[in-house]
Amino acid sequence: MKELKFLNKFLYKYRIKLIIGFFITVTARIFALIAPNLVGNSITLIENYVLSSSIDLDVLKERLVINILLIIGSALIAGVFTFIMRQMIINVSRFIEFDLKNIIYKKYQNLDFDFYKNNRTGDLMNRISEDVSKVRMYVGPAIMYTINTITLFIIVVSYMFSVAPKLTMYTLIPLPILSIIIYKISRIINIRSKIVQEYLSKLTTFTQEAFSGVKIIKTYTIEDFTNQKLEKLASDSKNKNMSLVKVQSWFFPLMILLIGISNILVIYIGGNQYMNGQIELGVLAEFIIYVNMLTWPVATVGWVTSIIQQAEASQKRINEFLNVPYKIVNKKNSKLMVDGDISFNNVSYTYKETNIKALDKISFNVKKGESIAIMGDVGSGKTTILELISRVYEPDQGNVYIGGNNISDINLNLLRDSIGYVPQSTFLFSETIENNLKFGKEDASNSEIKESIKIADLTDDINLFKDKYNTLLGERGVNLSGGQKQRLAIARAVIKKPKILILDDSLSAVDTQTEENIISNINNITKNITVFISTHRISTSKNCDKILVINNGNLESFGSHEELMKQKKTYFETYTKQSKEKDLN
Numbered sequence: 001m002k003e004l005k006f007l008n009k010f011l012y013k014y015r016i017k018l019i020i021g022f023f024i025t026v027t028a029r030i031f032a033l034i035a036p037n038l039v040g041n042s043i044t045l046i047e048n049y050v051l052s053s054s055i056d057l058d059v060l061k062e063r064l065v066i067n068i069l070l071i072i073g074s075a076l077i078a079g080v081f082t083f084i085m086r087q088m089i090i091n092v093s094r095f096i097e098f099d100l101k102n103i104i105y106k107k108y109q110n111l112d113f114d115f116y117k118n119n120r121t122g123d124l125m126n127r128i129s130e131d132v133s134k135v136r137m138y139v140g141p142a143i144m145y146t147i148n149t150i151t152l153f154i155i156v157v158s159y160m161f162s163v164a165p166k167l168t169m170y171t172l173i174p175l176p177i178l179s180i181i182i183y184k185i186s187r188i189i190n191i192r193s194k195i196v197q198e199y200l201s202k203l204t205t206f207t208q209e210a211f212s213g214v215k216i217i218k219t220y221t222i223e224d225f226t227n228q229k230l231e232k233l234a235s236d237s238k239n240k241n242m243s244l245v246k247v248q249s250w251f252f253p254l255m256i257l258l259i260g261i262s263n264i265l266v267i268y269i270g271g272n273q274y275m276n277g278q279i280e281l282g283v284l285a286e287f288i289i290y291v292n293m294l295t296w297p298v299a300t301v302g303w304v305t306s307i308i309q310q311a312e313a314s315q316k317r318i319n320e321f322l323n324v325p326y327k328i329v330n331k332k333n334s335k336l337m338v339d340g341d342i343s344f345n346n347v348s349y350t351y352k353e354t355n356i357k358a359l360d361k362i363s364f365n366v367k368k369g370e371s372i373a374i375m376g377d378v379g380s381g382k383t384t385i386l387e388l389i390s391r392v393y394e395p396d397q398g399n400v401y402i403g404g405n406n407i408s409d410i411n412l413n414l415l416r417d418s419i420g421y422v423p424q425s426t427f428l429f430s431e432t433i434e435n436n437l438k439f440g441k442e443d444a445s446n447s448e449i450k451e452s453i454k455i456a457d458l459t460d461d462i463n464l465f466k467d468k469y470n471t472l473l474g475e476r477g478v479n480l481s482g483g484q485k486q487r488l489a490i491a492r493a494v495i496k497k498p499k500i501l502i503l504d505d506s507l508s509a510v511d512t513q514t515e516e517n518i519i520s521n522i523n524n525i526t527k528n529i530t531v532f533i534s535t536h537r538i539s540t541s542k543n544c545d546k547i548l549v550i551n552n553g554n555l556e557s558f559g560s561h562e563e564l565m566k567q568k569k570t571y572f573e574t575y576t577k578q579s580k581e582k583d584l585n
């Protein structure tokens with residue numbers, strides 16, 4: 001139960017409700033006990049009337065009517081209290097579920113990018129949905145049934161012992177056996193349900209992919225192939241379901257069998273005792289009701305045990321996530337200003353997962369307001385440089401300075417707020433165009449929206465849409481072309497009015513003319529902004545103040561277009577090659 005300790009602080013938080021719930025449970029059980037007692041009493045009265053006529057028929061009738069009314073009354077009260085008990089304890093479990101989900105989500109939001117590379121989306125989703133709901137079963141139903149069972153057991157059994165100790169002993173014998181069997185069955189059910197669950201998610205993933213990839217399936221005419229795959233998967237899933245259903249079907253018959261055995265024991269042993277004059281007939285009737293009242297709570301002992309085991313396993317996984325340390329932290333909460341001056345001083349970076357040295361002792365200085373093109377082959381380290389500027393990663397060696405301050409001394413939120421980042425692969429939310437832009441600036445005005453769209457050269461495209469800025473994107477809305485997506489992402493970065501703008505190969509899907517328009521728009525508005533553009537196009541780099549050529553993680557050259565042309569190295573060769581291609585067109 002070590003992992004579940006984490007939840008104690010929540011139980012403490014809602015202690016008032018839990019304590020009320022506890023007392024209500026005890027009261028509800030006491031009232032539930034009244035009914036069997038009255039039944040026993042009534043039968044004894046009838047027996048006395050029949051055997052010895054010791055009471056008047058009218059008196060008997062009157063007392064029976066009173067008993068019936070009392071039984072109805074106590075059942076009603078027990079019912080109301082049971083309702084309040086559920087309201088208290090099950091509600092607490094919903095509150096704790098809510099708290100837990102918030103805590104996990106908040107942790108997710110603050111974790112580093114590294115974490116997301118090492119964990120699959122499905123796992124992240126499972127922690128917050130499936131595992132939390134398993135844990136809820138522990139803080140809610142498990143606790144409630146435990147209180148219920150213990151109070152019922154103590155009250156009923158001690159009462160039974162006081163009335164007929166020997167009979168009580170015999171009737172209780174099958175109950176622990178019942179409890180153990182239920183526990184074993186629950187465990188097998190859990191294991192098999194888990195497998196069934198896995199197959200269900202395999203099936204969902206498969207069908208989802210088939211729907212979103214329907215174009216490929218049809219154009220490659222692989223319908224039969226995917227059909228066969230689905231059939232195989234579905235039939236495996238069916239078999240797993242059948243094996244689950246088989247154990248499940250043992251559950252109730254076994255319970256009924258054991259309850260039956262208990263009843264037979266009560267009738268047989270109690271009947272003998274009655275005939276020997278050791279107990280009254282009413283006691284026998286009362287006991288039959290008690291045995292049936294006890295079986296369900298006893299069965300839940302086994303069920304609750306398996307719930308707790310599952311909750312423990314789920315909470316362990318949740319704790320593992322909650323204990324992942326933040327690698328990139330705010331060392332100081334200093335409000336150092338972020339300024340556009342940036343310098344790299346002997347910066348090296350190696351990716352731990354692959355041991356690839358992406359950057360090797362890179363040094364360069366950039367002044368506020370300058371535009372810098374970063375050029376180099378695929379895999380040469382362009383993205384890595386840009387990610388170090390926004391402190392997605394931290395250098396292994398050397399330092400990055402922004403505005404003269406070491407980047408690790410700058411408040412992380414302030415830093416990221418000051419940077420407009422357009423990543424290499426665009427991601428847009430399934431929202432309207434306007435709302436996507438508002439991810440850049442929450443309170444953007446209409447004119448700001450229009451302006452940023454204009455800078456990204458997207459105005460004409462949007463005017464073609466019926467709903468303009470309210471056009472919904474994504475599956476249920478419009479699918480933008482690659483170039484439109486990239487431009488919208490640029491608008492989203494520009495609207496932030498960042499101090500540093502980073503475009504990581506963000507114009508690969510637009511034509512050269514559009515690219516030139518956008519770059520010149522950006523240069524016009526960005527007198528005070530430092531702009532980094534990773535690109536393969538000479539037409540872009542030519543218009544930048546500085547060009548940084550990187551080759552396999554090493555800085556080959558850094559300087560203006562004219563300077564690099566004179567060096568006659570990679571940049572010169574690329575320029576010559578691309579110019580020739582342009583002439584050919």
Ligand SMILES: Nc1ncnc2c1ncn2[C@@H]1O[C@H](COP(=O)(O)OP(=O)(O)O)[C@@H](O)[C@H]1O
Nearest residue numbers: 351353354356358377378379380381382383384
């Ligand atoms: N997340 C990562 N994990 C491991 N290796 C990576 C990762 N990202 C990039 N690399 C490697 O680092 C090198 C530089 O990559 P990158 O900076 O993305 O280059 P570029 O942007 O110039 O194409 C490449 O060899 C690449 O395979």
Ligand SMILES: [Mg+2]
Nearest residue numbers: 382383424505
């Ligand atoms: Mg890249």
